[in-house]
Amino acid sequence: MHHRWMPTALAAGAMLAMAGCASPSAAPPALQVYAAGSLREVFTEVVAAHQARTGQPVALSFGASGLLRERIELGAPAHVFASADTQHPARLAARGGWQAPVVFVRNGLCALAGERVPVASATLLATLLRPDIRVGTSTPVADPSGDYAWELFRRAEAVQPGAFAVLDAKALQLTGGAHSPKPPAGRGTYAWVMEQGQADVFLTYCTNAIASQRELPRLQVVQVPPELQVGAAYGVSVRSDAPPAAQAFVQALRSELAQAVFRRMGFVAP
Numbered sequence: 001m002h003h004r005w006m007p008t009a010l011a012a013g014a015m016l017a018m019a020g021c022a023s024p025s026a027a028p029p030a031l032q033v034y035a036a037g038s039l040r041e042v043f044t045e046v047v048a049a050h051q052a053r054t055g056q057p058v059a060l061s062f063g064a065s066g067l068l069r070e071r072i073e074l075g076a077p078a079h080v081f082a083s084a085d086t087q088h089p090a091r092l093a094a095r096g097g098w099q100a101p102v103v104f105v106r107n108g109l110c111a112l113a114g115e116r117v118p119v120a121s122a123t124l125l126a127t128l129l130r131p132d133i134r135v136g137t138s139t140p141v142a143d144p145s146g147d148y149a150w151e152l153f154r155r156a157e158a159v160q161p162g163a164f165a166v167l168d169a170k171a172l173q174l175t176g177g178a179h180s181p182k183p184p185a186g187r188g189t190y191a192w193v194m195e196q197g198q199a200d201v202f203l204t205y206c207t208n209a210i211a212s213q214r215e216l217p218r219l220q221v222v223q224v225p226p227e228l229q230v231g232a233a234y235g236v237s238v239r240s241d242a243p244p245a246a247q248a249f250v251q252a253l254r255s256e257l258a259q260a261v262f263r264r265m266g267f268v269a270p
Contacts, residue, residue: 030057031245032077034068036084036234037176037189038107038145038205042265043082046258054252056245064143064176079242080249084205085144086235093237101235103270104253105262109148109230110206111222112190112213117200121223125156128201129166136174136199143176144232149203151230159227174198191215205232207266233270 035043040062047058061068061076065083072078072092082104083089089101111128113119119127128135140146149171157164174180175189183192190204191212201222204212209221224230236253238246252258259269 028056028243028245030059031079031243031249032059032061033080033082033249034061034063034072034076034078035082036065036068036144037062038084038208039082039234041211042207042262042267046253046261049257049261050249050252054245054248056248058249064139064145066142066144067176067178079239079246080236081239082234082236082253083144084232084234085147086233088144089235089237097240099238099240101237102250102254103233104236104250105234105259105267105270107205107207107232107234107267109152109203109224109232110209111220111224112194112202112204112209113220113222114194114197114200115218115220117220119201119220119222121225124222124225125159125163125228128156129160129163133200134198135167135171136193136202137171138176138204139173139180142178145204145208146173146176148230148232152203152224152228155228155230172199174202188212188215191219194219210266234267 043060047060050056051058065085065088068081069083069088069092072081073095081089081092081098083101084107086101086103089098092098093100111119111124117127117133127133137149138145140150150168153164153167156167174193183189188211190202190208193199194202194212195216213219213221236250238250
């Protein structure tokens, strides 16, 4: 009996040892999310909550929306593309392989001004037109923020004829381009640009302006008056062959849980 039992016991022990060495079920592969730079702070928080809730890892890549779209067109492995406009994801959808974008949040333009610049919402246009005021913007085409700034210039033309030509000529495209200087690690782009004295007034998203003022409290955040305001609709698109986790992530962005975080950081509902 003893000799008959030993092989059985040894076999059982080997099976137990193998079971102990077997790796647990592998975590799902990371969802590749490409997102506009203006979403960095809010997406970092929203994604952390989403990962904790679902167990789905998410890899975030940030940049100017137009540059991200170009990377995707060249084969970058994005599953989800969250743009600061709807045009760039719609362009991907038109080429095929991507779903039509859905607006998931909105933003607006604000003016970020240095501490010594005398400016208010009602006098913003007059301040922008002053010859001694350097106006900073992002880079059109590469970054929707730059496109929105030029839309503001076109609205200014309707308010004051001749304004567009002045603003178009004087605007300094300081950020958002493929070769725009990058701030040091840990620094926000717009607070750094203003601290470096590269512009007197910088037109950017209100969320960026608020974050910049938190980083550099002496900066002024000036609301753009209604006649000049340009609304920024953020569109999100999913690659057609993306895993189901991609669509679940988009649904999470539109949930009340995520929208509350967006509101807290200065965005508005879609």
